[in-house]
Amino acid sequence: MAVLTGGGEVLATARGGGFRPPAVGVTTAVDALAGTVGRALAAAGVRAVAHVSACLANADLPVEEERLTAALRERAWGDSVEVRNDTFAVLRAGVTEPRGVAVVCGAGINCVGMLPDGRTARFPALGRISGDWGGGWGLAEEALWCAARAHDGRGAPTVLADALPAHFGLAGMPELIEALHLGDLPPARRHEVTPVLFSAAAGGDAVAGALVDRQADEVVAMATVALDRLGLLGEEAPVVLGGSVLAARHPRLDDRVHALLADRAPKAVPRVVTAPPVLGAALLALDRLAAPPSAGRRLRAHYGA
Secondary structure, three states: OEEEOOOOOEEEEOOOOOOOHHHHOHHHHHHHHHHHHHHHHHHHOOOOEEEEEEEEOOOOOHHHHHHHHHHHHHHOOEEEEEEEEHHHHHHHHOOOOOOEEEEEEOOOEEEEEEOOOOOEEEOOOOOHHHOOOOHHHHHHHHHHHHHHHHHHOOOOOOOHHHHHHHHOOOOOHHHHHHHHHHOOOOHHHHHHHHHHHHHHHHOOOHHHHHHHHHHHHHHHHHHHHHHHHOOOOOOOEEEEEEOHHHHOOOHHHHHHHHHHHHHHOOOEEEEEOOOOHHHHHHHHHHHHOOOOHHHHHHHHHHOOO
16 A cells, blocks of 8 residues: 555555455455554554555455445545456556556456546456466466376376475375375465476476467457557557566567467557555546546656656
8 A cells, every 4th residue: 555645645555365255255355454543644643645546456346446435435534435356456557547447466366458538448357167267376287287187197197296295305106196185285285386387398398388379368358458448559550568477577478479469460469567556546536536647657666656
Protein backbone atom coordinates (compact mmCIF):
# COMPACT_ATOMS: atom_id res chain seq x y z
CA MET A 1 0.00 0.00 0.00
CA ALA A 2 1.06 3.59 -0.68
CA VAL A 3 -0.32 6.81 0.73
CA LEU A 4 0.23 9.76 -1.58
CA THR A 5 -0.74 13.36 -2.09
CA GLY A 6 -2.70 14.64 -5.06
CA GLY A 7 0.60 15.88 -6.40
CA GLY A 8 2.05 12.38 -6.62
CA GLU A 9 4.29 12.54 -3.53
CA VAL A 10 4.48 9.23 -1.69
CA LEU A 11 4.05 9.89 2.04
CA ALA A 12 4.27 6.30 3.31
CA THR A 13 4.16 2.68 2.22
CA ALA A 14 3.43 -0.65 3.88
CA ARG A 15 3.40 -4.26 2.81
CA GLY A 16 1.31 -7.17 4.05
CA GLY A 17 0.47 -10.78 3.26
CA GLY A 18 -1.70 -12.34 0.58
CA PHE A 19 -5.32 -11.40 -0.05
CA ARG A 20 -7.58 -14.44 -0.51
CA PRO A 21 -11.26 -13.63 0.14
CA PRO A 22 -12.53 -16.72 -1.76
CA ALA A 23 -10.58 -18.94 0.65
CA VAL A 24 -11.11 -17.15 3.97
CA GLY A 25 -14.12 -14.90 3.35
CA VAL A 26 -14.39 -11.18 2.68
CA THR A 27 -14.46 -10.11 6.33
CA THR A 28 -11.38 -12.12 7.33
CA ALA A 29 -9.47 -11.00 4.24
CA VAL A 30 -10.24 -7.33 4.85
CA ASP A 31 -9.38 -7.76 8.55
CA ALA A 32 -5.92 -8.91 7.46
CA LEU A 33 -5.66 -5.99 5.06
CA ALA A 34 -6.54 -3.58 7.86
CA GLY A 35 -3.17 -4.05 9.54
CA THR A 36 -1.30 -3.02 6.40
CA VAL A 37 -3.57 -0.05 5.81
CA GLY A 38 -3.28 1.04 9.43
CA ARG A 39 0.51 1.01 9.35
CA ALA A 40 0.63 3.05 6.15
CA LEU A 41 -1.87 5.65 7.35
CA ALA A 42 -0.09 6.00 10.68
CA ALA A 43 3.27 6.45 8.98
CA ALA A 44 1.74 9.13 6.75
CA GLY A 45 0.26 10.88 9.78
CA VAL A 46 -3.36 10.68 8.57
CA ARG A 47 -6.46 8.76 9.62
CA ALA A 48 -8.13 8.61 6.20
CA VAL A 49 -7.68 9.71 2.61
CA ALA A 50 -9.75 11.32 -0.13
CA HIS A 51 -9.89 8.20 -2.31
CA VAL A 52 -8.99 4.53 -1.95
CA SER A 53 -7.86 2.83 -5.16
CA ALA A 54 -7.79 -0.87 -4.25
CA CYS A 55 -6.44 -3.21 -6.94
CA LEU A 56 -6.84 -6.57 -5.29
CA ALA A 57 -5.96 -10.15 -6.09
CA ASN A 58 -8.95 -12.51 -6.27
CA ALA A 59 -11.36 -9.70 -7.16
CA ASP A 60 -12.07 -11.53 -10.38
CA LEU A 61 -15.79 -10.94 -10.94
CA PRO A 62 -17.76 -7.66 -10.86
CA VAL A 63 -19.85 -9.05 -8.00
CA GLU A 64 -16.65 -9.69 -6.01
CA GLU A 65 -15.52 -6.14 -6.65
CA GLU A 66 -18.90 -4.87 -5.43
CA ARG A 67 -18.71 -6.89 -2.21
CA LEU A 68 -15.16 -5.78 -1.54
CA THR A 69 -16.06 -2.16 -2.25
CA ALA A 70 -18.83 -2.36 0.35
CA ALA A 71 -16.45 -3.96 2.87
CA LEU A 72 -13.80 -1.28 2.35
CA ARG A 73 -16.34 1.53 2.62
CA GLU A 74 -17.34 0.22 6.03
CA ARG A 75 -13.75 0.74 7.20
CA ALA A 76 -13.94 4.46 6.40
CA TRP A 77 -10.38 4.57 5.11
CA GLY A 78 -11.35 7.04 2.38
CA ASP A 79 -14.13 9.35 1.24
CA SER A 80 -14.56 7.19 -1.86
CA VAL A 81 -13.51 3.66 -2.78
CA GLU A 82 -12.89 1.92 -6.10
CA VAL A 83 -12.02 -1.78 -6.18
CA ARG A 84 -10.52 -3.36 -9.29
CA ASN A 85 -8.80 -6.62 -10.06
CA ASP A 86 -5.04 -6.34 -9.57
CA THR A 87 -4.42 -6.86 -13.29
CA PHE A 88 -5.72 -3.33 -13.88
CA ALA A 89 -2.87 -2.08 -11.68
CA VAL A 90 -0.32 -3.89 -13.82
CA LEU A 91 -1.86 -2.41 -16.95
CA ARG A 92 -1.92 1.14 -15.61
CA ALA A 93 1.68 0.84 -14.37
CA GLY A 94 2.79 0.01 -17.91
CA VAL A 95 1.00 2.74 -19.88
CA THR A 96 1.10 6.53 -19.96
CA GLU A 97 -2.71 6.80 -20.09
CA PRO A 98 -5.50 4.35 -19.15
CA ARG A 99 -5.56 2.76 -22.60
CA GLY A 100 -4.37 -0.68 -23.69
CA VAL A 101 -4.35 -4.32 -22.70
CA ALA A 102 -2.39 -6.21 -20.07
CA VAL A 103 -1.76 -9.92 -19.70
CA VAL A 104 -0.46 -11.06 -16.33
CA CYS A 105 1.12 -14.47 -16.11
CA GLY A 106 2.35 -15.14 -12.59
CA ALA A 107 0.92 -17.79 -10.31
CA GLY A 108 -2.15 -17.70 -12.57
CA ILE A 109 -3.07 -15.94 -15.80
CA ASN A 110 -5.39 -13.02 -16.43
CA CYS A 111 -5.99 -10.28 -18.97
CA VAL A 112 -7.76 -6.91 -18.89
CA GLY A 113 -8.07 -3.92 -21.15
CA MET A 114 -9.24 -0.37 -20.63
CA LEU A 115 -10.00 2.84 -22.51
CA PRO A 116 -9.88 6.42 -21.23
CA ASP A 117 -13.68 6.64 -21.45
CA GLY A 118 -14.00 3.93 -18.80
CA ARG A 119 -14.82 0.96 -21.01
CA THR A 120 -13.03 -2.25 -20.07
CA ALA A 121 -12.47 -5.77 -21.33
CA ARG A 122 -11.82 -8.62 -18.93
CA PHE A 123 -12.02 -12.35 -18.34
CA PRO A 124 -13.33 -14.22 -15.26
CA ALA A 125 -9.86 -15.77 -14.78
CA LEU A 126 -11.10 -18.50 -12.44
CA GLY A 127 -8.98 -21.29 -13.87
CA ARG A 128 -10.07 -24.12 -16.09
CA ILE A 129 -13.78 -23.61 -15.35
CA SER A 130 -13.56 -20.23 -17.09
CA GLY A 131 -11.40 -21.49 -19.97
CA ASP A 132 -8.01 -20.44 -18.64
CA TRP A 133 -4.78 -22.38 -19.08
CA GLY A 134 -1.33 -21.81 -17.66
CA GLY A 135 0.29 -19.41 -15.28
CA GLY A 136 3.04 -20.64 -12.99
CA TRP A 137 0.77 -22.98 -11.03
CA GLY A 138 -0.88 -24.36 -14.17
CA LEU A 139 2.46 -24.91 -15.88
CA ALA A 140 3.72 -26.75 -12.80
CA GLU A 141 0.72 -29.10 -12.87
CA GLU A 142 1.18 -29.78 -16.58
CA ALA A 143 4.90 -30.45 -16.10
CA LEU A 144 4.20 -32.91 -13.27
CA TRP A 145 1.52 -34.62 -15.37
CA CYS A 146 3.87 -35.04 -18.33
CA ALA A 147 6.71 -36.24 -16.12
CA ALA A 148 4.53 -38.83 -14.38
CA ARG A 149 3.30 -40.24 -17.70
CA ALA A 150 6.80 -40.27 -19.16
CA HIS A 151 8.02 -42.25 -16.16
CA ASP A 152 5.34 -44.95 -16.31
CA GLY A 153 5.21 -45.21 -20.11
CA ARG A 154 1.85 -43.60 -20.83
CA GLY A 155 3.39 -40.44 -22.26
CA ALA A 156 6.22 -39.17 -24.42
CA PRO A 157 9.75 -39.23 -22.99
CA THR A 158 10.87 -36.01 -21.31
CA VAL A 159 13.83 -35.00 -19.18
CA LEU A 160 11.29 -33.66 -16.69
CA ALA A 161 10.83 -37.22 -15.41
CA ASP A 162 14.35 -37.05 -13.97
CA ALA A 163 14.84 -33.31 -13.55
CA LEU A 164 11.79 -32.68 -11.36
CA PRO A 165 12.50 -35.28 -8.64
CA ALA A 166 16.19 -34.37 -8.75
CA HIS A 167 15.31 -30.74 -8.05
CA PHE A 168 13.62 -31.81 -4.81
CA GLY A 169 16.39 -34.23 -3.89
CA LEU A 170 14.25 -37.31 -4.53
CA ALA A 171 15.08 -40.54 -6.34
CA GLY A 172 12.36 -40.46 -8.98
CA MET A 173 8.81 -39.57 -9.95
CA PRO A 174 7.16 -42.17 -7.64
CA GLU A 175 8.89 -40.57 -4.66
CA LEU A 176 7.97 -37.04 -5.83
CA ILE A 177 4.35 -37.99 -6.38
CA GLU A 178 4.19 -39.57 -2.92
CA ALA A 179 5.81 -36.55 -1.28
CA LEU A 180 3.35 -34.16 -2.90
CA HIS A 181 0.35 -36.37 -2.15
CA LEU A 182 1.21 -36.92 1.51
CA GLY A 183 2.24 -33.33 2.12
CA ASP A 184 5.89 -34.08 2.80
CA LEU A 185 6.55 -31.30 0.30
CA PRO A 186 4.48 -28.19 1.10
CA PRO A 187 2.04 -27.26 -1.69
CA ALA A 188 3.76 -23.90 -2.15
CA ARG A 189 6.90 -25.69 -3.35
CA ARG A 190 5.07 -26.69 -6.53
CA HIS A 191 5.95 -23.22 -7.78
CA GLU A 192 9.55 -24.45 -7.99
CA VAL A 193 8.52 -26.79 -10.81
CA THR A 194 8.02 -24.01 -13.35
CA PRO A 195 11.67 -22.83 -13.53
CA VAL A 196 12.70 -26.46 -14.05
CA LEU A 197 10.21 -26.65 -16.91
CA PHE A 198 11.67 -23.57 -18.59
CA SER A 199 15.18 -24.90 -18.14
CA ALA A 200 14.18 -28.16 -19.82
CA ALA A 201 12.57 -26.26 -22.69
CA ALA A 202 15.69 -24.15 -23.15
CA GLY A 203 17.70 -27.37 -23.32
CA GLY A 204 15.63 -28.62 -26.24
CA ASP A 205 13.21 -30.99 -24.52
CA ALA A 206 10.22 -31.38 -26.85
CA VAL A 207 7.58 -31.91 -24.17
CA ALA A 208 8.70 -28.94 -22.09
CA GLY A 209 9.01 -26.82 -25.19
CA ALA A 210 5.45 -27.63 -26.23
CA LEU A 211 4.16 -26.46 -22.85
CA VAL A 212 6.07 -23.18 -23.11
CA ASP A 213 4.76 -22.67 -26.65
CA ARG A 214 1.19 -23.28 -25.49
CA GLN A 215 1.63 -20.69 -22.77
CA ALA A 216 2.66 -18.15 -25.38
CA ASP A 217 -0.39 -19.07 -27.45
CA GLU A 218 -2.66 -18.47 -24.45
CA VAL A 219 -1.09 -15.10 -23.67
CA VAL A 220 -1.59 -13.89 -27.23
CA ALA A 221 -5.12 -15.31 -27.48
CA MET A 222 -6.19 -13.32 -24.43
CA ALA A 223 -4.47 -10.16 -25.62
CA THR A 224 -5.96 -10.22 -29.12
CA VAL A 225 -9.49 -10.93 -27.87
CA ALA A 226 -9.26 -8.03 -25.40
CA LEU A 227 -7.89 -5.72 -28.10
CA ASP A 228 -10.74 -6.70 -30.40
CA ARG A 229 -13.41 -6.14 -27.74
CA LEU A 230 -12.15 -2.59 -27.22
CA GLY A 231 -11.81 -1.82 -30.92
CA LEU A 232 -8.03 -1.58 -30.62
CA LEU A 233 -7.04 -4.48 -32.85
CA GLY A 234 -6.64 -2.28 -35.89
CA GLU A 235 -4.77 0.59 -34.27
CA GLU A 236 -1.55 1.08 -32.36
CA ALA A 237 -2.09 0.08 -28.75
CA PRO A 238 0.12 -1.10 -25.90
CA VAL A 239 0.04 -4.71 -24.74
CA VAL A 240 1.58 -4.83 -21.28
CA LEU A 241 3.10 -8.15 -20.22
CA GLY A 242 3.50 -8.67 -16.49
CA GLY A 243 3.72 -11.24 -13.74
CA SER A 244 6.69 -13.36 -12.72
CA VAL A 245 6.53 -15.77 -15.68
CA LEU A 246 6.46 -13.07 -18.36
CA ALA A 247 8.75 -10.65 -16.51
CA ALA A 248 11.44 -13.35 -16.41
CA ARG A 249 11.82 -12.88 -20.19
CA HIS A 250 12.41 -16.56 -20.95
CA PRO A 251 13.69 -16.37 -24.55
CA ARG A 252 11.46 -19.09 -26.02
CA LEU A 253 8.31 -17.71 -24.39
CA ASP A 254 9.21 -14.09 -25.05
CA ASP A 255 10.11 -14.66 -28.69
CA ARG A 256 6.95 -16.63 -29.43
CA VAL A 257 4.67 -14.07 -27.74
CA HIS A 258 6.20 -11.27 -29.79
CA ALA A 259 6.06 -13.28 -33.03
CA LEU A 260 2.41 -14.26 -32.55
CA LEU A 261 1.40 -10.72 -31.64
CA ALA A 262 3.15 -9.40 -34.76
CA ASP A 263 1.09 -11.84 -36.81
CA ARG A 264 -2.33 -11.51 -35.13
CA ALA A 265 -2.20 -7.90 -33.91
CA PRO A 266 0.44 -6.19 -36.08
CA LYS A 267 -0.12 -2.76 -34.57
CA ALA A 268 0.13 -3.92 -30.96
CA VAL A 269 3.10 -2.56 -29.04
CA PRO A 270 4.20 -5.21 -26.51
CA ARG A 271 6.16 -4.15 -23.46
CA VAL A 272 7.18 -5.99 -20.30
CA VAL A 273 6.46 -4.15 -17.06
CA THR A 274 8.36 -4.87 -13.87
CA ALA A 275 7.16 -1.86 -11.86
CA PRO A 276 5.23 -2.79 -8.71
CA PRO A 277 1.44 -3.02 -9.19
CA VAL A 278 0.91 -0.49 -6.38
CA LEU A 279 2.21 2.11 -8.83
CA GLY A 280 -0.68 1.32 -11.17
CA ALA A 281 -3.21 1.47 -8.33
CA ALA A 282 -1.85 4.88 -7.34
CA LEU A 283 -1.96 6.16 -10.93
CA LEU A 284 -5.61 5.05 -11.16
CA ALA A 285 -6.27 7.10 -8.03
CA LEU A 286 -4.66 10.15 -9.62
CA ASP A 287 -6.77 9.57 -12.75
CA ARG A 288 -9.89 9.52 -10.60
CA LEU A 289 -8.90 12.76 -8.88
CA ALA A 290 -7.98 14.41 -12.22
CA ALA A 291 -4.48 15.16 -10.95
CA PRO A 292 -2.10 17.07 -13.26
CA PRO A 293 0.30 15.06 -15.46
CA SER A 294 3.19 16.18 -13.27
CA ALA A 295 1.73 14.11 -10.41
CA GLY A 296 2.00 10.93 -12.45
CA ARG A 297 5.54 11.74 -13.48
CA ARG A 298 6.52 12.38 -9.89
CA LEU A 299 4.98 9.09 -8.80
CA ARG A 300 6.73 7.14 -11.56
CA ALA A 301 10.04 8.70 -10.62
CA HIS A 302 9.53 7.55 -7.03
CA TYR A 303 9.19 3.94 -8.25
CA GLY A 304 11.92 4.26 -10.87
CA ALA A 305 9.45 3.60 -13.69
